[in-house]
Amino acid sequence: MNRLLTLCAGLTLAATGSTAGADTLLRLDARAPAAAPTTGHVQLGTARSPQGHTLAINSQYLLKDGQPWLPVMGEYHFSRAPAAQWAHQLRLMKASGVDVVASYVFWNHHQPHAGAFDWRGNRDLRRFVQLAQAAGLHVVVRLGPWAHGEARYGGIPDWVVDAMPTRSNDAEYLGHVERLYAEIGAQLKGLLWKQGGPVIGVQLENEYNLRGPGRGEAHISTLKALALKAGLDVPLYTVTGWDGTVYPSGAVTPVFGGYPDEPWATSTQELPPKETHAFRFDTRVSGDLGAQTQAHAPGTAETDKDHVPFLGAEYGPGLPAMYRRRTLVSPDDIAAMLPVQLGSGVNLFGYYMFHGGRNPVTAAGTGLEESTLSGGYNDTPRISYDFQAPLGPDGQQRPVLTKLRPFHYFLQTHGAQLATMTVRAPERTPANPADLHTPRWAVRSQGDRGFLFFNNHVRQYPMPTHPAVRFEVQLPGGTVTLPSQPVDLPNGAYFIWPLNLDLDGVPLHYATAQPVTRVDAGDQGIVHVFASTPGVPTEFSVPDGLRHLPPEGGLVGLGSAHGRKVRVLVLPPEQLAQLQVLDLAGKRRLVFSEQQAWVANGQLQLRGPATQPLRASVFPALPHPKAAGLQVRQDMLMQHLELPATRTADPVLQVQATRAAGTAPPVLKGGLAGAAVQPVPEAFATAATWALRLPRTAPARTEDVLLELDFVGDIGRLFAGTRLLDDWYYNGQTWQIGLKQFALKPGATLSLSVLPLRADAPIYIDAAHRPAFAAGQTQVADLRSARLRAVRQGAITP
Incomplete structure (x- = not known):
């Protein structure tokens, strides 16, 4: 940071105005008046807390205490995580800029048999919500009864599926659902918004597009009535809005989502460009999001567009690995979605999953994962629910998180303005998501203020450089043209630039840097933090001229207002990645x-x-x-x-090969998808195995020890004796397992098995990570490295 903060001397001042030249001028007209928001269509529950705080909704955005609110929501499944982790993991989410934590209540995690419910330990919903409140988070509880979530029978217990029709107004089924909701209501008593608690909403069902007697709108209406009967009186009632969803308009609010690839697809090749990287101006509904039922008509979300805000719940900050398709996304694949979705009008950015987890197993050892063996559309790991999430199952910080945080801090600071702004389309837009040549951009504006959103990143498809670009945005009070000189916008560029932004009394005409956050530094004035745009000169246009900064960023004063200095701190990518607010x-x-x-x-x-x-x-x-x-x-x-470090070296892991691989059987096709299905249990007799012996002395002064495994093969499984601790579909991602949660004895020996990956397996693995089979090589099962990494935690009193 020292070098960054000594660059002020390199700043230059120039007159405002445009320079003639061979520009590629991208035009957008934002002068048309926007429709005013309307109220009264959506039926809310009790929206006022005992402290007088309010939560409301209109046709365009959420309001908190009467002010527009554009929060970030992140999914974290409490029953897929050790309860001992919840407190600090929820605080990590809060520190990452998340405002709302969402979680499914998987019915079969709590009532595996017809009888008593289990809300103990890792299933303690009440404690999870209390800890979320202590961390400063709001909560949305996804009630089910059908959740999907890559869970066995979508989370509905076996004994229900075996005995009666589900996902309808069948009387027997509804009797059990009523008891489930009553149990959840008891868990959340005193924790609802109207009681001063953090629970601001519930979701009913999931991906519901079933029609016919006892289904459709009638079923969602019944579920809402049962939720109210159970005491679940909350401001927001939501349903997922994709894949032809059906719901009673006005009774609930749809939420949307999108992923940069489709792990549920059957293709073993790269997919065409996904629409999550293309701005949308006519619809909020993404394409296939993996619903397990088929729609036969347009859904309610299409006709509800002018009555409800554009809220998100399932934008993927990662992806699961399905057996047949194991996509590994890059941080930019994920982060590039944010300017696109925000520029398309999203007014709640919800992630699924923000925190990875692991599936529990039943007392009999039965897995609770989705699988073709139990009639599911997909095969997923027995235990692992990593999801490539920004926070791994053991709280690991993934590189994608450093790309997402600046957008979250931007919404914390500027979201109230953005929420009220209308989406404006440019003169030229791509013909479809596969059009990779037409520039992808949009503006959201209200009056003369706005934000410009741009994306030139599409997963697995190199984008052309757009040469000598300038933007021309017509606003009611005049035209903003930026930058002052044409710039080349390279493959991979994505950003948000401000238009006529008020910086604590200093008018900013525009900037070619992305707003991030604001801090009050007391007698040092107000500091607004911006992120530089790689490859683009950084300039700030203010009334007395242009401020130019070097590529390394820097600190510069923009002026004074109300007797206080106003400055901007511009961070290059390497510093931005370290920023936490x-x-x-x-x-x-x-x-x-x-x-x-x-x-x-x-x-x-x-x-x-710890080292x-x-x-x-x-x-x-x-x-x-x-x-x-x-x-x-x-x-x-x-x-x-x-x-200072507490260790000079990580603990030593002793590794010994114990069994050579046999010949793996051919991968079969079948199931509902008619694609590759996970091998039967007997196939694992061909797995190669290794013994992993832990140190005889437990590492001192450590918060956890991560076992890090780099293998290549089909499926990896880690055992303590015959107990399966974790499993993994090979996809090129390093597999990490936090060992503290398992309470293993020092000196314990674990067993790793790796089922060979056949060269002819009809499985998709990204080209960069698919093994290169030598001539005549028919399979591979190899442990490339295994090591332990000690993790520690320190606290500093301010």
Whole structure:
């Protein structure tokens, strides 16, 4: 950060105005008046809390305490995670810019047999919601009874599926659903919004497009009535809005989603460009999102568009690995969706999944995963529900999270303005998602203020560089043309630029950098943080001229307003990736760290490798930071904190091959999809195996130990004796398992088995990770590396 903050001397000042040249001028007319939001169509539950806080909805956006609200929502399944992790993982989500945590209640996790419900331990919904509230998160509970979620029978217990019709107004089925909802209502008593709690909404069913007697609108109406009978009186009642969904208009609000690939597809090749990377101007409904029932007519969401806001619940920050299709997405595949979806009008950005997990198993050892053996459309791992999520099953920070956080902080700071803005389409738009040559951009504006959204990234498809580009946006008060000089927009570029943004009294005509957040630095003034756009010169247009910054970013003053200085701090990508915005010691602060950072018990918490120092740079500085061994250093702007490493080396894992692979049987096709199906259990007799012996002494001063496995094959399974701890479909992603949750004895020996991957397997694996089979080689099962990584946590009192 030192180099970044000494670049102010390199700033230049130039007159505003455009320069003639051979521009590629991209035009958009945003002068037409926008329709005013309407109210009264959507039926809310009790929307006022005992403290006087309100939650409302109109036809365009959510309102919190009367102000527009554009939150970020992230899915985290409590019953797929150890209860001991919930508290700090929820705080990590909060620190990442998430405002709402959503979770399914999988019915078969709580009532495996007709009889008593189990809400203990990892199934303790009430405690999970209480911890979410303590972390400062709102909660949406996805009630089911059918959830999907890659769960066995969509989460409906076997004993229900075996005995009666489901997903309809069958009297016997509804009797059991009524009891389920009553149990959930009891768990959430006192925790609803109207009671001062965090639960602001519930979702009914999922991906529901079934029509006919006792189905369709009538079934969703019945489920809502049962939820109300169970005491689940909340402001928001939602249903998923894709794949021809059917619901009673006005009784519930649809939520939408999209993924950058389709792991549920049957193709073993790369798919055509997905619409999640193309702006949408006419519909909110994405294509196939993997619903397991087939729609036969357009759904209610299509006809409801002018009555309800564009809310999201399932935009994929990762993807699951299905047996037949094992897509591995890049951080840019995910992050490029955000300017596209926000620029298309999304006013709640909901992720599925934000935090990975693991499936529980029944007492008899039966898996609760979706599989073709139990009539599912997909085969998924028995245990693993990693989902390539930004936070892994054991809280690992994935690289994609560093790409997403700046967008979340942008919404925290500017979401209230953005929520009220109307989507505007440019003069030329791509003919379809496969049109890779027409520039992809949009504007959302209200009056003369707005944001410009641009995307030139499409998964697995190189995009052309758009040369010598300038944008011309016509607003009611005049035309904004930017940048001052034409710029080349390369393959992979995506960004949000502001138009006529008020920076605490300083008018910003435009910037070629993305707004991120704002901090009040006391006598140092107000600092607005922006992210530079790679490959594009950074300039800020203010009334007295242009401010230019070098590619490395820097700090520059824009002026003063109301007696206070207003400055901008521009971060290049490497610094932006380390930025976390935390409320600490009574102030919003910028915390730059390669490690995970969050706030608990009023302290700055850091988590990272035990063999490395825990480091953070803070602005504004903490008043009196204290911790054992803490080193503190102050430079021109930043306060640098460092806690020394607690280990010189990671624990040593002893690895020994114990069984060579046999010849794996051919991969069969079948199931509802008519595609590759997971091998039968007997096939694992051909797996190669290794013994993994843990150290005889438990590593001291560690928060967890991650077992990291890099193998190539078909399916990996990790056992302690005969107990299956975790499993993994090979897709090129490194497999990590946190060992603390299993309470293993020091010196314990684990067993790893790897089923060989056949060269002729009709399975999709990204080309970059599909094994290159040598001539005559028919299969592969290899453990390339296995190691332990110690993780520790440190706390700094401010």
